[in-house]
Amino acid sequence: xxxxxxxxxxxxxxxxxxxxxxxxxxxxxxxxxxxxxxxxxxxxxxxxxxxxxxxxxxxxxxxxxxxxxxxxxxxxxxxxxxxxxxxxxxxxxxxxxxxxxxxxxxxxxxxxxxxxxxxxxxxxxxxxxxxxxxxxxxxxxxxxxxxxxxxxxxxxxxxxxxxxxxxxxxxxxxxxxxxxxxxxxxxxxxxxxxxxxxxxxxxxxxxxxxxxxxxxxxxxxxxxxxxxxxxxxxxxxxxxxxxxxxxxxxxxxxxxxxxxxxxxxxxxxxxxxxxxxxxxxxxxxxxxxxxxxxxxxxxxxxxxxxxxxxxxxxxxxxxxxxxxxxxxxxxxxxxxxxxxxxxxxxxxxxxxxxxxxxxxxxxxxxxxxxxxxxxxxxxxxxxxxxxxxxxxxxxxxxxxxxxxxxxxxxxxxxxxxxxxxxxxxxxxxxxxxxxxxxxxxxxxxxxxxxxxxxxxxxxxxxxxxxxxxxxxxxxxxxxxxxxxxxxxxxxxxxxxxxxxxxxxxxxxxxxxxxxxxxxxxxxxxxxxxxxxxxxxxxxxxxxxxxxxxxxxxxxxxxxxxxxxxxxxxxxxxxxxxxxxxxxxxxxxxxxxxxxxxxxxxxxxxxxxxxxxxxxxxxxxxxxxxxx
Numbered sequence: 073x074x075x076x077x078x079x080x081x082x083x084x085x086x087x088x089x090x091x092x093x094x095x096x097x098x099x100x101x102x103x104x105x106x107x108x109x110x111x112x113x114x115x116x117x118x119x120x121x122x123x124x125x126x127x128x129x130x131x132x133x134x135x136x137x138x139x140x141x142x143x144x145x146x147x148x149x150x151x152x153x154x155x156x157x158x159x160x161x162x163x164x165x166x167x168x169x170x171x172x173x174x175x176x177x178x179x180x181x182x183x184x185x186x187x188x189x190x191x192x193x194x195x196x197x198x199x200x201x202x203x204x205x206x207x208x209x210x211x212x213x214x215x216x217x218x219x220x221x222x223x224x225x226x227x228x229x230x231x232x233x234x235x236x237x238x239x240x241x242x243x244x245x246x247x248x249x250x251x252x253x254x255x256x257x258x259x260x261x262x263x264x265x266x267x268x269x270x271x272x273x274x275x276x277x278x279x280x281x282x283x284x285x286x287x288x289x290x291x292x293x294x295x296x297x298x299x300x301x302x303x304x305x306x307x308x309x310x311x312x313x314x315x316x317x318x319x320x321x322x323x324x325x326x327x328x329x330x331x332x333x334x335x336x337x338x339x340x341x342x343x344x345x346x347x348x349x350x351x352x353x354x355x356x357x358x359x360x361x362x363x364x365x366x367x368x369x370x371x372x373x374x375x376x377x378x379x380x381x382x383x384x385x386x387x388x389x390x391x392x393x394x395x396x397x398x399x400x401x402x403x404x405x406x407x408x409x410x411x412x413x414x415x416x417x418x419x420x421x422x423x424x425x426x427x428x429x430x431x432x433x434x435x436x437x438x439x440x441x442x443x444x445x446x447x448x449x450x451x452x453x454x455x456x457x458x459x460x461x462x463x464x465x466x467x468x469x470x471x472x473x474x475x476x477x478x479x480x481x482x483x484x485x486x487x488x489x490x491x492x493x494x495x496x497x498x499x500x501x502x503x504x505x506x507x508x509x510x511x512x513x514x515x516x517x518x519x520x521x522x523x524x525x526x527x528x529x530x531x532x533x534x535x536x537x538x539x540x541x542x543x544x545x546x547x548x549x550x551x552x553x554x555x556x557x558x559x560x561x562x563x564x565x566x567x568x569x570x571x572x573x574x575x576x577x578x579x580x581x582x583x584x585x586x587x588x589x590x591x592x593x594x595x596x597x598x599x600x601x602x603x604x605x606x607x608x609x610x611x612x613x614x615x616x617x618x619x620x621x622x623x624x625x626x627x628x629x630x631x632x633x634x635x636x637x638x639x640x641x642x643x644x645x646x647x648x649x650x651x652x653x654x655x656x657x658x659x660x661x662x663x664x665x666x667x668x669x670x671x672x673x674x675x676x677x678x679x680x681x682x683x684x685x686x687x688x689x690x691x692x693x694x695x696x697x698x699x
Contacts, residue, residue, distance in 0.1 A: 076203055076216045077103045078463035080306045081456070082195050083223035087448035088436030089178050090138050096187035097137070098524055102217065103189045104182065105207070107227070107246060112190075113143070115445065116243045117270050119171035119368050123154060125496040126149030126446040127164035128477045128509045133449050134297045135479075135516035137525025139181060140449045141296035147173040149308045150289035160612050161504045165296055168310060168371045177400055180546065185409045187625040190698040196251040198259065204432045204463075208579070209229035210251075220458035221434045223452055226268065228253050228414035228439065232406060233331040235385030242652030243411055243442050246268075253414045260429035264417050266493055267339030268443060269410040270349050271380040272389050274365075275403040276373045283398035284311040284365060298513045299530065300605075311365040311398070315348070315380075318395040320359065326388045331410060337383070339412035340495040342443050347381045348392075362395055374405055383410035415441045418485035419661050425455040425482065428662070434459045440485055450478045456525060468516035469523065472634060474503050474627045475515060485662060487671045505616065506623050510608060514538070539604045539612075544588075548578040548614065551595065559594050566590045581614040633680075634667035636687055647686060654679040 079095040081088050084106030095102040106112060112362060121144040122130055136142030148167035155162045171605040175425050202521035204218040226248040226671040227242030240248045253263060272695040289307035294302075330349050331337045341347065343346070346354065351663055377399075382389060386407045388449055393399050418440040425440075436455035437448035458468045471479035477692050480501045507515070517534045526534075553559045553571050559570040566585050577591050588607045589599055602610075639677070644658045645651060653674040663669040670680045 074214070074216055076218065077101055078213055078217065078314045079103070079456070079459045080105060080205075080217035081221045081223060081459075082106075082207070082209060083225060083227070083437070084109070084190075085223060085225045085285070085437060085448060086140065087112055087223035087225075087455070088221070088448045088450030089113045089182060090140065090452035091223060091434075091436055091459065092182060092188055093139055093185055094137070094453050094456030094525060095221070095460040095463075096185050097175065098460040098464070099149075099187065100458065100463050102188055102460070103191060103217070105191050105193050105209070105215070106244075107192065107194055107249075109190055109192050110245070111180065112175060112182060114175045115169065115171050118366065118378050119169045119174065120146075120166060120366065121169055121445065121651075122164060123163060124164045125500070126444060127154075127296070128163070128182045128498070128512065129167060129446040129450045129481070129496055130296045131509045132478050132516055132694075133446075133511040134299075135512040136453060136520040137523070137527075138453045139178065140446070142299065143177045143181070144169060145301050146177050148305065149370060150310060151294045151296065151307070152288075152290040159505075160510060160616070162498050164498075164509055165294060168295070168308070168366050169341055172369050172372065173333065176337070179539070181500070186398075194247070194249055196249075198433070199255075200253070200259070200430065200432075205430075211476050217432075218463040219432050219434065219437060221452070221455045221459045222439055222453075223435070223437045224249060224252065225438045225448075226411045226413040228256075228263075230412065230413045231412055233337055235329050235383070235388070235408040236331060236336060237333060237385075238331070238336065241411070242413070244406070244409065246415075253266075256416070260397040260564040261416050261420060261427075263414045264491065265339040265412055266415050266438075266441060267337050267412040269341070269381040269383055269408065270344075270440075270492060271377040271382060271408045272393060272404045273368065273374045273406040274377055274399065275373050275394070276367070277407050278403040279311075279365065279375060279403050282399045284313045287312055290299065298517070298534070300691070301436045307368065308367050310367070313363050313365065313396055313398045315363060315392075316395050316397070317359045317438055319392045320352045320509065322388065322395065323349050323384065326384060327353070328466075328575055329385050329388065331383050335522045337410060337412055340412075340492045340658055343492075344495045344497070345381065345443065347383065348379070349382060349384060363464055365398070371600070380408065382408040384408075413438070414489075415439050417441060417491070419487070419489055421466075421486050421662065423470045423482055423486055423668075424458040425451060425486075426458060426462070426468065431435040432462070438455060438484045439491075439637040441490055441492075441494055442481075442485070443495050444461055447481060447494065447496055450481055451666050454478065454482060457525075469519075471519075472631075473501070474506075474630060474634075476512075477501060477507055480507075483668065487663065488670050488673055489657075498520065503627060505619055506627070508612070510605075510612065514609075537603075537606065540603065541609050544602060544606055544610045545578070545613065548581060548591070548610065551577045553577070553580065553594070562594045565592055569675075577600040578614050581611060582617070583690050584615075587611060630667060632667050633670060635683070636666040636686075638663055638665060638669060638683070639690070647682065647683045650679055651676065 078100035230242035230248035405625040436451035510529040
């Protein structure tokens with residue numbers, strides 16, 4: 073008798089790993105089918121995790137019970153805080169990871185996960201069945217699942233380009249999945265073509281590091297996961313250099329040999345991570361661009377040349393790399409290349425990442441038009457959760473955009489007609505002061521616990537932390553410093569600020585140059601009594617209380633729109649007064665709520681007002697599910 077899996081995950085990249093682990097941890101019998109078990113969670117581009125907005129995603133994945141943060145903490149080569157001189161909303165962790173050890177860690181985690189089976193293979197076709205979906209592999213095997221998560225990355229009709237030469241491949245040295253695209257079209261999906269790229273890798277011993285600026289990791293014990301590591305690992309340096317006018321001259325002279333400018337590539341490339349030839353053309357007024365030289369592993373003799381993604385011919389890459397300070401004698405071990413691939417415009421999905429045309433199917437990662445490991449992991453986690461819940465007969469889960477960057481990411485994908493690879497940015501969230509990386513656990517760990525992804529012991533530690541924050545805030549509000557007191561004198565000696573009237577410690581903490589530790593010293597408290605993460609939260613909540621409250625009012629106003637559901641069968645062409653553009657866009661995207669409709673491109677405030685009037689006349693509209 074044919075076995076029916078609860079969930080089958082196609083692909084073993086960063087989206088596939090999180091989807092498969094989440095599904096299995098929720099009790100669904102899960103199968104991951106991937107081309108090569110040796111390349112699970114590999115890092116084909118820069119082996120780095122985090123950065124602005126991306127680091128926020130990693131912390132949110134961790135807060136919900138995902139794996140990426142733990143893997144990054146276990147395998148980093150260097151870790152530091154970016155934007156440390158700016159406010160907490162845009163500060164972000166970034167780690168340079170050991171490429172080999174990161175993949176080994178994730179593969180071992182998958183192998184040891186109860187309820188998860190790994191299988192090497194390529195899926196060629198998907199068919200609907202009464203039980204869910206039937207998958208046919210290249211070897212002719214038939215697999216059946218109640219729900220399927222597709223996380224194929226760059227492999228759907230993947231084509232690699234170096235100069236004017238190209239060949240079928242999902243990425244360097246790996247075959248493309250050519251037949252699955254046609255199967256998806258047959259199921260009713262619209263497909264779109266995108267392109268990404270990678271730079272040359274250079275032998276570490278061929279680089280003159282003295283000609284570059286050294287970038288060290290931070291001395292503090294830093295971590296993505298809220299399950300904190302006990303000790304910091306030794307760190308390797310990264311290096312900063314720049315392109316030169318000579319670099320740009322060589323690139324300009326060979327643009328006719330670039331597949332981007334020769335018209336060989338049809339896919340649309342990433343706006344926020346352009347190739348070096350794109351930078352030279354688009355920013356012609358600049359005579360240099362930053363280049364970061366970063367290690368791929370502690371035991372690997374390869375350096376990643378970040379900032380020089382290219383698909384120029386090999387001889388051109390050899391020539392322009394040598395014009396960059398520190399790389400005059402560089403030995404390229406692997407040339408850069410571009411890869412183009414099929415994706416599914418994500419407006420064909422619900423906010424659960426469930427397909428509108430094939431309800432048993434979910435998609436996550438680059439197939440949804442995103443770029444980046446972190447964006448893929450975040451989607452994979454949500455898709456895995458909802459695929460498992462569908463298979464087990466539970467209601468779906470939607471993460472609202474006002475609650476998380478993950479929610480913002482998915483809402484943007486399913487609502488906005490995005491046609492170039494999407495990258496998460498802090499500016500994409502209108503609620504970024506509330507959606508900081510430091511409070512991801514406060515926002516999402518209770519939800520992860522309710523879902524069954526956060527274990528009891530971890531949730532108990534989270535509750536202890538929250539109790540400690542509340543106790544410390546209570547102390548700040550109850551304690552006062554009076555003028556001319558001994559505490560006032562100590563306060564002035566420590567901070568340089570004076571106390572001219574009786575003030576609570578919370579009021580004093582709102583001053584820009586006053587820190588929590590200084591107030592503890594004023595009252596003779598042992599600094600070790602309050603954990604760093606507790607002190608950090610106390611300080612942020614006190615200093616930014618007014619701004620946070622204003623943003624909470626905005627969120628509450630927006631939630632009123634999010635709670636007004638639109639009928640699934642609504643014929644927008646029958647609503648008189650809607651602009652034709654709004655009718656077209658709303659009919660195509662089928663937003664679930666007024667809030668989502670307000671974010672559809674081409675829908676004006678007047679259109680939203682008309683929709684609200686319509687709902688007033690239709691009081692029995694069902695409310696949105698999955699909240």
